[in-house]
Amino acid sequence: MMMVSRKIVSSLQFFTLFYLFTVAFASTEEATALLKWKATFKNQNNSFLASWTPSSNACKDWYGVVCFNGRVNTLNITDASVIGTLYAFPFSSLPYLENLDLSNNNISGTIPPEIGNLTNLVYLDLNTNQISGTIPPQISSLAKLQIIRIFNNHLNGFIPEEIGYLRSLTKLSLGINFLSGSIPASLGNMTNLSFLFLYENQLSGSIPEEIGYLRSLTELDLSVNALNGSIPASLGNLNNLSSLYLYNNQLSDSIPEEIGYLSSLTELHLGNNSLNGSIPASLGNLNNLSSLYLYANQLSDSIPEEIGYLSSLTELHLGTNSLNGSIPASLGNLNKLSSLYLYNNQLSDSIPEEIGYLSSLTNLYLGTNSLNGLIPASFGNMRNLQALFLNDNNLIGEIPSFVCNLTSLELLYMPRNNLKGKVPQCLGNISDLQVLSMSSNSFSGELPSSISNLTSLQILDFGRNNLEGAIPQCFGNISSLQVFDMQNNKLSGTLPTNFSIGCSLISLNLHGNELADEIPRSLDNCKKLQVLDLGDNQLNDTFPMWLGTLPELRVLRLTSNKLHGPIRLSGAEIMFPDLRIIDLSRNAFLQDLPTSLFEHLKGMRTVDKTMEEPSYHRYYDDSVVVVTKGLELEIVRILSLYTVIDLSSNKFEGHIPSVLGDLIAIRILNVSHNALQGYIPSSLGSLSILESLDLSFNQLSGEIPQQLASLTFLEFLNLSHNYLQGCIPQGPQFCTFESNSYEGNDGLRGYPVSKGCGKDPVSETNYTVSALEDQESNSKFFNDFWKAALMGYGSGLCIGISIIYFLISTGNLR
Numbered sequence: 001m002m003m004v005s006r007k008i009v010s011s012l013q014f015f016t017l018f019y020l021f022t023v024a025f026a027s028t029e030e031a032t033a034l035l036k037w038k039a040t041f042k043n044q045n046n047s048f049l050a051s052w053t054p055s056s057n058a059c060k061d062w063y064g065v066v067c068f069n070g071r072v073n074t075l076n077i078t079d080a081s082v083i084g085t086l087y088a089f090p091f092s093s094l095p096y097l098e099n100l101d102l103s104n105n106n107i108s109g110t111i112p113p114e115i116g117n118l119t120n121l122v123y124l125d126l127n128t129n130q131i132s133g134t135i136p137p138q139i140s141s142l143a144k145l146q147i148i149r150i151f152n153n154h155l156n157g158f159i160p161e162e163i164g165y166l167r168s169l170t171k172l173s174l175g176i177n178f179l180s181g182s183i184p185a186s187l188g189n190m191t192n193l194s195f196l197f198l199y200e201n202q203l204s205g206s207i208p209e210e211i212g213y214l215r216s217l218t219e220l221d222l223s224v225n226a227l228n229g230s231i232p233a234s235l236g237n238l239n240n241l242s243s244l245y246l247y248n249n250q251l252s253d254s255i256p257e258e259i260g261y262l263s264s265l266t267e268l269h270l271g272n273n274s275l276n277g278s279i280p281a282s283l284g285n286l287n288n289l290s291s292l293y294l295y296a297n298q299l300s301d302s303i304p305e306e307i308g309y310l311s312s313l314t315e316l317h318l319g320t321n322s323l324n325g326s327i328p329a330s331l332g333n334l335n336k337l338s339s340l341y342l343y344n345n346q347l348s349d350s351i352p353e354e355i356g357y358l359s360s361l362t363n364l365y366l367g368t369n370s371l372n373g374l375i376p377a378s379f380g381n382m383r384n385l386q387a388l389f390l391n392d393n394n395l396i397g398e399i400p401s402f403v404c405n406l407t408s409l410e411l412l413y414m415p416r417n418n419l420k421g422k423v424p425q426c427l428g429n430i431s432d433l434q435v436l437s438m439s440s441n442s443f444s445g446e447l448p449s450s451i452s453n454l455t456s457l458q459i460l461d462f463g464r465n466n467l468e469g470a471i472p473q474c475f476g477n478i479s480s481l482q483v484f485d486m487q488n489n490k491l492s493g494t495l496p497t498n499f500s501i502g503c504s505l506i507s508l509n510l511h512g513n514e515l516a517d518e519i520p521r522s523l524d525n526c527k528k529l530q531v532l533d534l535g536d537n538q539l540n541d542t543f544p545m546w547l548g549t550l551p552e553l554r555v556l557r558l559t560s561n562k563l564h565g566p567i568r569l570s571g572a573e574i575m576f577p578d579l580r581i582i583d584l585s586r587n588a589f590l591q592d593l594p595t596s597l598f599e600h601l602k603g604m605r606t607v608d609k610t611m612e613e614p615s616y617h618r619y620y621d622d623s624v625v626v627v628t629k630g631l632e633l634e635i636v637r638i639l640s641l642y643t644v645i646d647l648s649s650n651k652f653e654g655h656i657p658s659v660l661g662d663l664i665a666i667r668i669l670n671v672s673h674n675a676l677q678g679y680i681p682s683s684l685g686s687l688s689i690l691e692s693l694d695l696s697f698n699q700l701s702g703e704i705p706q707q708l709a710s711l712t713f714l715e716f717l718n719l720s721h722n723y724l725q726g727c728i729p730q731g732p733q734f735c736t737f738e739s740n741s742y743e744g745n746d747g748l749r750g751y752p753v754s755k756g757c758g759k760d761p762v763s764e765t766n767y768t769v770s771a772l773e774d775q776e777s778n779s780k781f782f783n784d785f786w787k788a789a790l791m792g793y794g795s796g797l798c799i800g801i802s803i804i805y806f807l808i809s810t811g812n813l814r
Contacts, residue, residue, distance in 0.1 A: 030072045031058035033090030034065075041084040048080035071096040078103045078125070085109035086131075091117040101125040103149065108132070111150075116141035125149040127173070135174075137162040144168055151175040151197065158182075159198075164189045175199040175221065182206070183222070188213045199245065200224040207246075212237045221245040223269065228252065231270075236261045247271040247293065255294075257282045265289055271317065272296040279318075284309045291315035295341065299323060303342075305330045317341040319365065327366075329354045339363040343389060347371060353378045360384060367391035367413065380405050387411040391437075394418060399438075404429055415439040415461065422446075423462070428453040437461040439485065447486070449474055456480055463487040463509065471496055471515075476522065480504055487533065488512035495520050495534075507531040511557065519544045519558075528552055535559035535583065543567045543589065548575030548600070555581040559646070563587040567594035575600040583646040585670070592654035593647065593671065604643055604663040607689060642667060648694065649673040656695070661686040670694040672718065680724075682707045692716040700724060704748075709734050720744045727757040 031054075038044075038052055051063045059067035066074035072094055082105040091114040098120050108130040116138030124145060132154040139148075140162030146169060155177035163172070164186025170193060179201040187196070188210025194217060203225040211220070212234025218241060227249040235244070236258025242265060251273040259268070260282025266289060275297040283292070284306025290313060299321040307316070308330025314337060323345040331340070332354025338361060347369040355364070356378025362385060371393040379388075380402030388406070391413050398421030403412070409430050420442040427436065428450025436451070439461045446469035447462065457478055463485040470493030471486065482504050491513040499505070503526040515537040523529070523544075530552050539561040547553060549572065556579060567589055569575060576582075580603050643665040652674040660669070661683025667690060676698040684693070685707025693714060700722040708714075709731025717737050725747025728734065739752045750757030 030090070030093055031062075033093035034058070034062075034072075034075075037084075037088045037090055040088045041082060043081065043083045046081060048077065049082075066099075068096070073097065074099040074101075076101040077105070080105060082107060086112055086115075089114075091115055094118065096120055098144075099123040102129070103127040105129055110134070111136055111139075113138040115139060118142060119144070121145055123147045126153065128152040130154060132156065134158070135160055135163070135179075139163065140165040142166065146192075147171045149173045151177070153177055155179055159184055159203075161186045163187065166190060167192065169193055170216075171195040173197040175201070177201050179203060183208055183211070183227075185210045187211065190214065192216055194240075195219045197221045198225070203227060206230070207232050207235075207251075209234045211235065214238065215240065217241055218264075219243040222249070224248040226250055230254075231256055231259070231275075233258045235259065238262060240264055242288075243267040245269045247273070249273050251275060254278070255280050255283075255299075259283065260285045262286065263288070266312075267291045269293040270297070274298055276300065279304055279307070279323075281306045283307065286310060288312055290336075291317075293317040294321070296320040302326070303328050303331075303347075307331065308333045310334065311336070313337055314360075315339045318345070320344040322346055324348065326350075327352055327355070327371075331355060332357045334358060336360055341365045342369070344368040350374070351376050355379075356381050358382060362408075363387045365389040367393070369393055371395060375400055375403075377402060379403070382406060384408055386432075387413075389413045390417065392416045396420075398422075399424055399427075401426065403427075406430065407432075409433055410456075411435040413437045415441070417441055419443065423448055423467070425450045427451060430454070432456055434480075435459045439463040439465070441465055443467060445469075447471060447491075451475070452478055454478065458504075459483040459485075461485040462489070465489055467491060469493070471510075473498060476500065476503075476520075482506045482528075485509045486513065491515060494518075497522055499523055499525050501525045503527075503529075505529050506552075509533040510537065512536045514538055516540065519547075521546065523547065524549065526550065531555040533557040535561070537561050539563060543584070545569060545575070548572065552578055554578055554603070557581065557583040558587065559583045560586040563589060565589065566591040567597060569594070569596045569600070576603075578603040580604065580642065580665075581644040583644065584650065585646045585648040587650055589647070590651040590653070593652050593657055593676070595657040595659055598657060598659045598663065601663055604645075604665045607665045644668040646670040647674070652676060654678075656681055656684075656700075658683040660684060664688060666690055668692040672696040672698065674698055676700060678702070680705055680708075680719075684708060685710055687711065689713050694718040695722070696720045698722050703727070704729055717741045724748055728753065 035052060035054060038049060048063055051061050056062065058065055059070060064075060064077040065072060073096055075097060076099065078101050085108055087109055097118055100121060103125045106129065110133030111131060113136040115136060119141060121142050122144050127149045134157035135155060137160040145166050148169065151173045156179065158181035159179055161184045164184055167190060169190050172193060175197045180203065182205030183198065183203055185208040188208060191214065193214050196217060199221045204227065206229030207222065207227055209232045212232055215237065217238050220241060223245040228251065230253040231246065231251055233256040236256060241262050244265060247269045252275065254277030255270065255275055257280045260280055265286050268289060271293045276299065278301040279294065279299055281304045284304060289310050292313060295317045300323065302325030303318065303323055305328045308328055313334050316337060319341040324347065326349040327342065327347055329352040332352060337358050340361060343365040348371065350373030351366065351371055353376045356376050359381060361382050364385060367389040368391065372395065374397040375395060377400060385406050386408050387410060395417040397419065399419060401424060404424060404426035407430060410432050412433060413435060415437050422445035423443055425448045428448060433454050434456050435458060437459060443462065443465040447467055449472035452472060452474035458480055460481060461483060464487065467489040468491065471491055473496050476496030476498040477500055479500065479502060484505060487509045488511065494517045495515055497520040499520065499522040505526040506528050507530060511533045516539065518541040519534065519539060524546055527550060529550050531554065533555065535557045536559065541563055542565040543563060547556065553576060579601055645666055648670045653676065655678035656671065656676055658681040661681060664686060666687050669690060672694040679702035680695065680700055682705040685705060690711050691713050696718040701724065703726035704719065704724060706729045709729040712732055714733045718741055720740065720742060721744035724745040728742065728748055728750040730751065742748050742753050
């Protein structure tokens with residue numbers, strides 16, 4: 001008996017030793033394979049993986065390695081600063097690997113098909129790397145896989161159908177890649193899936209009905225793709241769904257009633273699609289809903305009363321649709337609501353008093369509708385309100401005094417209404433106010449000096465009202481102020497003279513007032529100034545050459561003042577380096593045109609194709625009036641593309657300097673109504689994108705340079721009332737100009753003022769059919785130019801100019 005027992009013990013010892021030997025051997029093989037992979041890293045001295053050495057125990061000592069029964073079970077080196085690829089990864093040498101986390105490194109290249117060898121893998125995380133290429137179909141061999149996270153990489157190609165074979169999968173996250181094609185219907189087979197994230201790719205086609213079979217799904221994010229077609233009604237089967245994100249796609253048709261059956265839904269984001277029809281009343285059943293985003297669609301009809309039953313709602317965004325009718329009073333029941341966005345619709349009638357009962361509200365955006373009546377007195381209850389947008393409506397009455405009780409306000413935006421009365425002094429008590437915009441109303445009286453107490457104020461815009469009196473001098477001390485717009489009022493007195501060092505002003509527009517005296521030298525402290533418009537006042541000064549030291553000044557408009565004297569440079573090496581628009585018209589400047597000034601205008605020597613937009617604030621759009629084609633047109637938001645020199649209606653004399661031909665970015669050049677003499681310089685033919693040229697009412701002589709005929713973008717030409725003579729050049733654009741472009745020049749001959757010029761009148765007045773067709777096409781194109789350019793006026797974006805510029809830059813003029 002004892003002998004048998006000893007044999008059994010000996011056998012156990014043998015098998016134990018054999019097992020330990022094989023385990024030790026296998027661990028050595030795995031360690032060796034991992035060391036070979038590490039050897040391919042570009043950063044061999046990686047401090048995180050310093051413990052990976054041949055002499056140490058992989059299972060006990062290596063960073064990120066966890067073993068089970070002596071075999072590598074987990075490899076987690078997230079955030080380890082690895083710079084490498086997966087090509088040498090030991091897929092075949094880690095048969096027991098269950099958890100692989102290589103996220104947040106710098107791993108590039110593709111995913112090798114050998115990944116299919118990790119048949120025990122349960123967790124795969126490769127997110128936030130530089131991995132590219134397609135997802136290999138061999139991934140379908142990983143039958144035990146429960147979680148795939150490969151988001152935030154550079155994957156492309158289609159999502160393989162084979163992924164649908166992974167029946168154990170609970171989470172699939174492939175967002176922020178470049179995946180294309182349609183969503184495989186096979187995903188509907190993954191009945192255990194609870195999270196499906198495919199957002200921010202280039203997926204197209206419709207959303208498969210089969211997604212509605214995933215009854216375990218709690219979060220579905222397909223946003224920021226190019227998905228089209230309808231939202232499947234089958235999604236109404238997803239009873240466990242808490243988050244549905246389909247925004248930023250091309251989805252159309254109506255919102256299915258079935259969405260209102262998703263009783264677990266807390267977040268519904270369908271914004272920025274092409275959804276139409278009514279908002280389903282069934283959405284009022286979503287008692288757990290905290291955020292509802294349906295903005296930027298084509299939804300119509302009225303806002304359902306049932307939306308006011310969503311007692312858990314904190315965010316409601318219905319902006320930029322075609323919703324009409326009244327704002328439902330039931331919205332006043334949404335006690336938890338913090339943000340209400342109804343802007344850019346067709347809502348009418350008065351604002352319900354009940355909105356003022358939303359004491360948790362921080363953001364209220366009702367702008368760009370047809371709301372009328374008074375601002376409700378109940379608004380004084382919203383003490384947590386930070387942003388109040390009532391712009392572009394038909395609201396009437398004065399600014400209610402209770403607005404001053406909204407001490408948390410940061411943005412107060414009410415331009416383009418029918419508000420009137422005086423500006424309340426108490427606005428100066430709203431200490432956190434950053435934007436105060438009341439332009440295009442009918443406010444009267446003086447501007448309260450208390451506003452200068454607003455030390456956080458960035459935008460102050462009361463342009464286009466009936467304000468009068470002096471601008472308080474203390475306004476020059478608002479160090480945070482970036483935009484100061486009081487254009488088209490009745491302000492008198494002088495400009496503030498105490499703009500301090502460190503001044504933050506970017507745009508100063510006091511155009512169209514009754515301001516007198518000199519331009520304050522302290523503006524030299526405003527080194528960030530880009531737009532300065534002091535036109536149409538009574539300023540009495542010489543040219544402020546010292547403004548040339550402002551490095552970012554792009555727009556200088558001093559038109560229609562009492563400015564006088566010659567324009568002389570100060571001798572500085574750099575003057576007006578970024579100036580794009582200079583308008584000194586209708587003053588009393590004299591002597592020669594400022595040749596030395598033109599030589600310094602570096603910003604006009606290069607055509608800027610970047611179409612830059614002002615970056616300083618989204619709640620304000622710069623605008624200037626330019627004279628082109630004999631008309632005053634307002635351009636909203638100054639683009640670097642737009643370049644103007646207007647020195648008309650002064651007392652300049654002498655010659656037109658040839659250096660103007662070096663300013664190739666000019667689109668409008670106007671030196672009319674002066675006393676200029678001599679020839680028109682042929683160098684003006686170099687202004688290849690010139691659209692409007694006005695040299696009328698001067699004393700110019702000689703012939704019109706033939707080089708001007710090459711200006712194919714020239715839409716307006718006025719050379720009238722000079723002493724020009726000789727033949728009118730013939731060319732594509734010159735064929736479109738009528739006789740009034742040349743009247744008052746008795747010595748001119750040729751089309752269109754006479755039938756012939758030179759030996760062959762027929763050849764000079766008649767072009768081939770194709771040439772005339774080109775003229776007609778170009779003429780129609782530029783006749784529409786200003787219509788297109790001003791399309792952006794309402795939205796604050798010169799979209800028209802952008803379109804025209806694109807056509808010009810690509811050569812698509814016909």
